[in-house]
Amino acid sequence: MTFDRRRLLQALTAIPVVGGVIAILSPLFRYLKPNDKPWQIFTVAPDAPAGGAQIVGTTRSLAKPWDYFYFTYVQKFVQYDPTGFKASNIPGVAIRLPRKVRFANSQGFVGYRGETDIVLFQRICPHLGCIFNYEPDWHNVTAGYGGFTPPAFERHALMACPCHFSIYDPEYPADPGNVISGPAPRGARYFEFHIDGENIVVTGAELGGIARIEPADAAPPARGGEHTRAPS
Numbered sequence: 001m002t003f004d005r006r007r008l009l010q011a012l013t014a015i016p017v018v019g020g021v022i023a024i025l026s027p028l029f030r031y032l033k034p035n036d037k038p039w040q041i042f043t044v045a046p047d048a049p050a051g052g053a054q055i056v057g058t059t060r061s062l063a064k065p066w067d068y069f070y071f072t073y074v075q076k077f078v079q080y081d082p083t084g085f086k087a088s089n090i091p092g093v094a095i096r097l098p099r100k101v102r103f104a105n106s107q108g109f110v111g112y113r114g115e116t117d118i119v120l121f122q123r124i125c126p127h128l129g130c131i132f133n134y135e136p137d138w139h140n141v142t143a144g145y146g147g148f149t150p151p152a153f154e155r156h157a158l159m160a161c162p163c164h165f166s167i168y169d170p171e172y173p174a175d176p177g178n179v180i181s182g183p184a185p186r187g188a189r190y191f192e193f194h195i196d197g198e199n200i201v202v203t204g205a206e207l208g209g210i211a212r213i214e215p216a217d218a219a220p221p222a223r224g225g226e227h228t229r230a231p232s
């Protein structure tokens with residue numbers, strides 16, 4: 001009986017100690033792995049993007065070749081704030097091309113399934129993260145972005161970054177948005193989208209960092225590789 005009572009007292013004494021250790025470790029774990037549930041300290045599942053479908057514009061705004069509009073896609077990630085989500089605004093551009101193209105499979109991410117003459121790109125430059133511009137007149141690219149003169153077959157609207165002058169071709173064959181000049185290690189990132197009636201619906205955004213060449217980019221056929229397209 002004496003033995004049991006001693007063990008019981010030891011156990012009771014340990015309760016506040018254990019509780020104190022958990023109280024100290026919980027904020028530490030939450031600092032390392034933020035979450036919105038106080039005791040969910042051992043969550044290891046990666047954050048899942050949950051942007052959801054968003055109508056970003058209509059095809060009516062893209063009536064003619066090289067018409068464009070800018071938009072913002074709100075990408076959400078599970079966790080981080082009282083609503084359970086962290087939201088990131090991703091600036092984008094939608095462009096009507098003069099002909100149909102097919103998106104490359106970028107890191108397993110396909111922007112659009114099938115051929116399309118409407119293309120969407122994220123405007124966050126893969127070099128160091130500036131926001132690049134759509135330039136309807138290639139002369140503006142030569143004049144305002146470091147003097148790059150596109151070859152004859154690319155003298156059309158281009159996308160250009162004002163920070164270090166990376167230039168992207170929205171009509172690049174089999175890889176729309178490929179980088180054709182400048183330090184960017186790869187082409188412009190895609191949105192996943194489809195056309196529903198006249199609505200342009202974005203359902204996801206290609207994720208990735210900046211200032212690095214990703215493994216699939218290093219192997220041919222590369223995104224962001226050398227500018228080797230033959231004139232068509």
Ligand code: FES
Pocket residue numbers: 125126127128129130161162163164165166182183184
């Ligand atoms: S951030 Fe765009 S070229 Fe450097």
